[in-house]
Amino acid sequence: MCRWMGWLGQSVLMDELLFKTQHGIVDQSLHARMGAEPTNGDGFGVGWYGAGEGPGVYHSVAPAWGDENLRELAAHIESPLFLAHVRAAIGSPIQATNCHPFRRGRWLFVHNGFIADFHRLRRDLMLAIDPAQFADVRGSTDTEVVFHVALTLGLESDPIDALERTVGLIEATAREHGVAAPVQATFGVSDGTCLWAVRYASEGPARSLFASADVDTVRRLHPENPRLQRLSEGDRLIVSEPFADLPGAWREIPEATAVCARRGGVLEERAFVPRVEAPATVA
Amino acid sequence: MCRWMGWLGQSVLMDELLFKTQHGIVDQSLHARMGAEPTNGDGFGVGWYGAGEGPGVYHSVAPAWGDENLRELAAHIESPLFLAHVRAAIGSPIQATNCHPFRRGRWLFVHNGFIADFHRLRRDLMLAIDPAQFADVRGSTDTEVVFHVALTLGLESDPIDALERTVGLIEATAREHGVAAPVQATFGVSDGTCLWAVRYASEGPARSLFASADVDTVRRLHPENPRLQRLSEGDRLIVSEPFADLPGAWREIPEATAVCARRGGVLEERAFVPRVEAPATVA
């Protein structure tokens, strides 16, 4: 189990959201409430858009709660769009190359959940990766493979469509191997302009996922909270579990649903329907 | 808060006690039950007597539950006497030099608890260290300072007496600085032949501490447990909290008490009475 959050909005010092909220993602590394386990101490990562070419990424195998560098970076890097992830490893090694967000070019990718029996599916799924990208897989998590399959299936053109094909392909592969309920996932994706998120499980309840309500509502609900009064139109958070100091300010993203947060506060929602289908762009 | 354990008995592969018990010390790094916090993920250490000169020490800033090297070492090092410690940092940096056990020569030292307001007392306590040893303090925890004060006050001659003087000195120093209830501690000490332990708090209940009951009792209580049937006369565990698969097999060490486990199963107990008194052996 893991926890992640994404921010799209005004440019903020990252610690405003990582450390200064009451039950932010770093606190969730030690005290998660809605996950299978309270502890997400097997490394973490942050990916942010700001100065320089494409997103920057910081990965560490230390628990987020105790990493002094994370405090420093969060207090000194401003970003209008970033993703943070705290990891609870289930089987794969605790190493930076297994920490989220994963990146290619302008794209970042995070995942909470798992591919069931990944050990048995890994080879077939890696064979679904564009051979030219095969050697870019540097770690050993399910998520990195999912990301590269999705890239192969067109994530950079249409991320939700590519993830539907990817999940469809994983489910088909799982069926061949007799693996039940293979996908348990919330995904977060960004290219630096939008923030996409998916909530889906092959079977049973999917991992929790929430979006912040529109800013007007949030401000009206909490007139006493100066942090919330500073929110502006178009600020949007997507999180595995709500921050405690924003009660009532969250809406749960339904199961089997994808959302897309765009600049200006737009939050589009659509059904997420996995399917097996060769993408047009791959021979 | 931290958790520690000590073993004195037959030579065993360390993983027998670190990993193969139901609620051993490594499990307590993630799920402690009797401490202020369930998580002790800010590094750990093991010190053992066996091959080579004096005790070996392995320290890591990683959480014990995820450290592959710890699994390897525990599965391949045999020892008749070792101490293990999982750390929950309260203020001082997460670095190997702040991980227990601390060592000098043949001596190992672990501590669960804290010196209250250590920040204010640190200078005076460091001045109580033999000047010739002052530069041996390499980290920044309260425990390392306590250890060096105790060494200065004769730990290598009489560990319990030296710890009584050390705690007395800390309490006197705290009074001067207006710090209340300064010492909260269980200590573990060994020279490779005996295992000493202390349970003491200046005020209020002290941290928990238990010794395994005598082996006969343990075996009779659990005739179905093959691991316990392998215990031999003279095997003794001292632990911050009982391992779950040994119910009824533990006796709580009373408050303000010191014990000494010796070869052959002897467990001596005496009152622990802090006092301020210049030791005879220091000019």
Next chain:
Amino acid sequence: MCRWMGWLGQSVLMDELLFKTQHGIVDQSLHARMGAEPTNGDGFGVGWYGAGEGPGVYHSVAPAWGDENLRELAAHIESPLFLAHVRAAIGSPIQATNCHPFRRGRWLFVHNGFIADFHRLRRDLMLAIDPAQFADVRGSTDTEVVFHVALTLGLESDPIDALERTVGLIEATAREHGVAAPVQATFGVSDGTCLWAVRYASEGPARSLFASADVDTVRRLHPENPRLQRLSEGDRLIVSEPFADLPGAWREIPEATAVCARRGGVLEERAFVPRVEAPATVA
């Protein structure tokens, strides 16, 4: 031995200087030419002024040449004033709290060199630290102690004056202990507006230290180098050893000399004269 560099000038992505020069500081972590040893692989640090309150600091115990996070941060953080340091440990542990730059408030401090026989002088030097700051020393290097003594002696009011008193005090302390030639140092200091540097040795040649020549000279010497043509008035580098792609563009800072680089390209120089004298500001 260590290597460091400081930049004061236009705002640049840090990797422009850390990675993209031919023999920059990261290359010097593996292949230093003017030091006692070619390898400075015992951790590193970067401190920069930019977004957020005061300087940010990133420390790592990994060799700079292989740290992926350093590449990321350098490529995504812009700063008009930063200090970087690669470490070759001589005796004290490899831990983040021993990595430079050290910081207090707005101040950063780096050091190349050593205090001879620091083990013998450490206690007396730590006693020279303002007792209220004593507990802020978190690591075990000579440099951190030097920094706190200099803070005690007024570094925040007049850094060069305070360093003269500090070096004077170290030399006096060394004499008492029979330690010869105690100080070997280049220091770098900043408060976010200026960049001070000192080159000094109690005896024999001091560690190397260079300042970039004025920008006009540099551009005229290298009309073919696009990176140098981008330099603007007021850009100034201070470095332990010259970057190889700027031959002729450096002036050696003389022994026993302090310099101060200010905005606008000003580089002031004065003699550095250690002395023992109680500062007016300390009781």
Next chain:
Amino acid sequence: MCRWMGWLGQSVLMDELLFKTQHGIVDQSLHARMGAEPTNGDGFGVGWYGAGEGPGVYHSVAPAWGDENLRELAAHIESPLFLAHVRAAIGSPIQATNCHPFRRGRWLFVHNGFIADFHRLRRDLMLAIDPAQFADVRGSTDTEVVFHVALTLGLESDPIDALERTVGLIEATAREHGVAAPVQATFGVSDGTCLWAVRYASEGPARSLFASADVDTVRRLHPENPRLQRLSEGDRLIVSEPFADLPGAWREIPEATAVCARRGGVLEERAFVPRVEAPATVA
């Protein structure tokens, strides 16, 4: 480039060979003389046979020269057969899962050299791994893939034969991809009873490899060296480069040659002839 060493002989504390020789493997991590680069600071590993089931393995991403845990383990673990490896990464991440020795069951494997253009060959080579073992590849080095291909081709039955087939397969795969001179290697292999080593390059001079001369010769050459006088019949070292305090005591292993050191001092030598051939044991 990397450096490795193997010991087969009397049971010794590992530090006798890792630290106490004049130019041992740990010194080679900082000052290698016969390699492409003097520095092998991108992690290291030790695998040893002794107490517990199968070999123990200790991996670290820190440079060997500065790792305090390595000093501790080496000074407190005795072994009659161990392999140590210091790494200079060329492209793949610095992470424990990329550190040698690699292990399966009773088998350990180390490698100095590289597979040229591994990025292009990685997919085809991973497809040559027994599908049931595919998911056991946890890192991203060429060596781990070579090891698993060799396991697939029968390493556990006949290690040299399997390595000949493996190298043959790599060379054939390289030809298909237009990659010249693909294999540059010395390999070390053990099952806890014997120590095999291979020196081979597809083209040009292979990496250096040496075996200690027979013990009688060594002792006669260095009557003044107490460490060498303690050597007994059957002690054998295989090393990437000679330790400096044993001049004249080494014989170079010829190119395209495999050796096998067995208990009792036997050192067998044979030609190493890569070939493409389906092994009998794989369907």
